[in-house]
Amino acid sequence: MEEFLNKLPTSVSKTELLRILQEFQDKYGYLDNDFIHELSKKIGIQPGKIFGIASFYSQFRFKPSGKYIVNLCSGVACHINSSENLINVFTKLTGLKDGETSADGKITLELVPCLGGCANSPVVKVNDKYYTKVTKADLLKIIQELK
């Protein structure tokens, strides 16, 4: 973390702050409390303000995520195509609700408002891999592959 912080300027715009937060999360997986406080000292912005800005954006995480981040879309197009059933099946089989990570640290469930594939809904994403027109059978197969 120290090496990451040393490369940063002492004053940043909001856009630069978002880029820094994204870079840190890409590298370390989430924005931990220590990082936010050290960043605050470095750039002179109160930790609460940094948390406030970061928490506005759904892509930022404040706790470690699982090896597999499963995004189930809960947007309108997916909802029309039964995404709620997929969410219920996923929760029933894994015991995970939105934002939770399995005890073994393998799977994190995150519901998202749209994955950009509305025409092929419902859409599921696991890390960088997209699954479209997902059926219950497809979801069961996806879950099996994660275990």
Ligand code: FES
């Ligand atoms: S609403 Fe699900 S991909 Fe857009």
